[in-house]
Amino acid sequence: MDVxxxxxxxxxxxxxxxxxxxxxxxxxxxxxxxxxxxxxxxEAEDVAQEAFLKILRxxxxxxxxxxxxxxLTRVVTRLCYDRWDKKKPVYIEPAKQGVNPSCSPSxxxxxIAEEETKRVQxxxxxxxxxxxxxxxxxxxxxxxxxxxxxxxxxxxKGAERLLAxxxxxxxxxxxxxxxxNSGV
Amino acid sequence: MNCSHVEDKLxxxxxxxxxxxxxxxxxxxxxxxxxxxxxxxxxxxxxxxISSSDPIPSVPDRFxxxxxxxxxxxxxxxxxTPLFRLAVAASLLLGLLxxxxxxxxxxxQxxxxxIAEEETMMAGxxFGLPEPEDDPLAVYYFSLxxxxxxxxxx
Numbered sequence: 001m002d003v004x005x006x007x008x009x010x011x012x013x014x015x016x017x018x019x020x021x022x023x024x025x026x027x028x029x030x031x032x033x034x035x036x037x038x039x040x041x042x043e044a045e046d047v048a049q050e051a052f053l054k055i056l057r058x059x060x061x062x063x064x065x066x067x068x069x070x071x072l073t074r075v076v077t078r079l080c081y082d083r084w085d086k087k088k089p090v091y092i093e094p095a096k097q098g099v100n101p102s103c104s105p106s107x108x109x110x111x112i113a114e115e116e117t118k119r120v121q122x123x124x125x126x127x128x129x130x131x132x133x134x135x136x137x138x139x140x141x142x143x144x145x146x147x148x149x150x151x152x153x154x155x156x157k158g159a160e161r162l163l164a165x166x167x168x169x170x171x172x173x174x175x176x177x178x179x180x181n182s183g184v
Numbered sequence: 185m186n187c188s189h190v191e192d193k194l195x196x197x198x199x200x201x202x203x204x205x206x207x208x209x210x211x212x213x214x215x216x217x218x219x220x221x222x223x224x225x226x227x228x229x230x231x232x233x234i235s236s237s238d239p240i241p242s243v244p245d246r247f248x249x250x251x252x253x254x255x256x257x258x259x260x261x262x263x264x265t266p267l268f269r270l271a272v273a274a275s276l277l278l279g280l281l282x283x284x285x286x287x288x289x290x291x292x293q294x295x296x297x298x299i300a301e302e303e304t305m306m307a308g309x310x311f312g313l314p315e316p317e318d319d320p321l322a323v324y325y326f327s328l329x330x331x332x333x334x335x336x337x338x
Contacts, residue, residue, distance in 0.1 A: 016257035023248045031243045045244045049251045056255055120237035138199065139234045145201050160196070167195060171230065 004068035012059030131166030
């Protein structure tokens with residue numbers, strides 16, 4: 001039994017400290033994915049909290065067939081899709097927090113980098129949601145195909161196809177944008 | 185492995201998901217093919233752009249505390265241990281037994297009282313009335329009767 005399973009067991013028996021520790025260990029993952037999928041800090045916080053509460057409510061029936069990370073990611077993804085079905089996400093400016101200043105050696109370079117960041121983020125946000133989720137998990141959470149498949153409840157081949165289609169669309173979008181920007 | 189195969193497999197290669205046997209073939213092809221090496225560099229660049237393109241804010245303040253509070257931990261959230269559950273079940277059973285015995289005792293008591301009352305009523309038709317000597321009205325009535333009787337005898 002790994003650390004997360006032990007914490008889950010204690011939390012399900014009413015141990016609030018164990019539940020807090022479980023959240024502390026995985027809050028970045030839950031919050032980050034919810035934020036990327038919804039692009040609304042308030043909604044993302046609510047979803048991330050709801051994911052942990054849902055996991056706690058179902059702790060008795062939790063069967064660790066996969067890593068806790070994957071389980072949490074699946075719950076967050078489902079909750080985001082539910083919200084998504086009710087409300088289309090609104091594109092907002094990329095967050096400035098967490099950007100390493102050393103990546104921007106000059107104001108002009110910083111501006112170009114920021115523009116490129118916005119462009120890529122917008123292009124990803126416009127992808128179909130499962131392709132987008134697969135790309136987020138691959139690029140930002142370093143998930144392998146097996147974990148992506150488990151999260152999105154598909155086969156590994158299905159995960160491969162989602163990533164391949166997402167990347168292809170992304171390349172096309174970015175290429176079109178580059179051509180438009182250069183006046184071609 | 186031709187260029188078309190390599191193009192299809194480049195993302196798997198960069199993701200570290202390509203089987204070892206195929207990695208060797210792909211790398212041999214890349215050594216010999218300038219176009220595929222160029223494509224590989226483009227893919228690497230795109231991956232780098234995507235990876236660095238989406239910084240997210242740090243987790244909201246007091247996220248852990250707020251979530252734990254929302255979970256409603258405390259007396260209501262505490263889940264009883266198996267021993268505690270057994271103790272509660274035993275207490276309930278005991279309470280039920282005591283209740284049953286108590287109600288049986290009460291029924292018996294009612295029955296005894298009812299029998300006693302019935303016996304008393306059967307003992308005299310005027311059950312519940314005071315004895316004549318304790319009732320001033322009765323005493324007066326009997327004194328009148330005695331006076332009348334005396335008059336008749338005289």
